[in-house]
Amino acid sequence: MATVAGRVGGRLSNERRFFAGMAVAMIVATFVGFAPSYYLSSVFAGPRLSMLVHVHGAVFTLWMLLYALQTGLVSAGRTDVHRVIGPVAVAVAVAMVPLGIATAIITKQVTAAAHLPPQGPPLIFPLGAILTFAILTAWAVAMRKRAAWHKRLMLLGTLALLTTPLARVTRMTHLPLTPALGGIILTDLILLVLVAYDLRTTGRLHAATKWGGAVFLLTQAIRIVLNMMPAWQAFAKSLTG
Known part of the structure; x- marks a missing residue:
């Protein structure tokens, strides 16, 4: 019994470290991506915001x-504080x-009104x-x-923002x-890290990874298809001027 309990405890500890590490990695990716235009815009002489x-x-x-705080609290065993936050x-x-x-939408409108070249990916992304x-x-x-469902779906939801x-x-x-396709591919690579973690630790995909990942990938495919449709392009243009 002690051996089994030790294995379960070790697996939970590794799982907590994994999700905390993923949260830190996503914060770093967010900072790097937005540093020139937002976080360090004064250093990079970025546009006025x-x-x-x-x-x-x-x-x-x-x-x-x-998100990082919540995963860190779970990693530290402070689920009581996690629930309060x-x-x-x-x-x-x-x-x-x-x-x-x-x-x-408004950023695209301002760009169009100033007759500037399109900035960033198309609106659908x-x-x-x-x-x-x-x-x-x-x-x-x-x-x-x-918990296993919750933490995986939270990771995937936050990962969507990294596009x-x-x-x-x-x-x-x-x-x-x-840039739009690059953002999608790079987030998919991070999704593969979660897939690899599941396969390495349990030998199979967790249902949350399987179904949450399917939603994640499906919405990406929908964006790509919609962006190629004249009807969507006309609608997007009507929104952004």
Whole structure:
């Protein structure tokens, strides 16, 4: 019995370290992607930012910090504090959805009004990212009493947000991909890390990885297809002017 308990305890400890490490990695990726245009914009002589962009950046940064804090609390065994902070994280996640949609549309409108070349990926990609975040995070909240499901769906929901900063990394590193496609591929590589972790530790995919990952990939495919459709392009142009 002691041996079995030790194995279970060791697996839980490794799992907690894995998810805490993934949270830190995603914070680093977010910082690197947004450093020239937001976090270190004064150093890189970035463009002047509107109040909306500042609010958007602050709230999204808060989410990333809360996500890292929550995974860290679980890793430290402080699930009691994790549960107390949970409603705050949910409120931030709810605020992020309309804020993300508004920022994506208004930023494109400002660019078009100033007759500047299009900045960033086409509109469908940031909109798709925030909607994927909303779906997976809401699913994670609904599964909060099933820890293995909850932590995997939270990871995938937060990973959806990395599409934009990783698109910027694609541009900064001159990868032979469009920024939008590069952001998608790089997030898929991170998804593969979760897949590899499941296979290495249990020999099979956890159901949350399987079904949450399927939603993650499906929304990416929908974005790519919609972006090629004239009807969507006309609709997006009507939104952004």
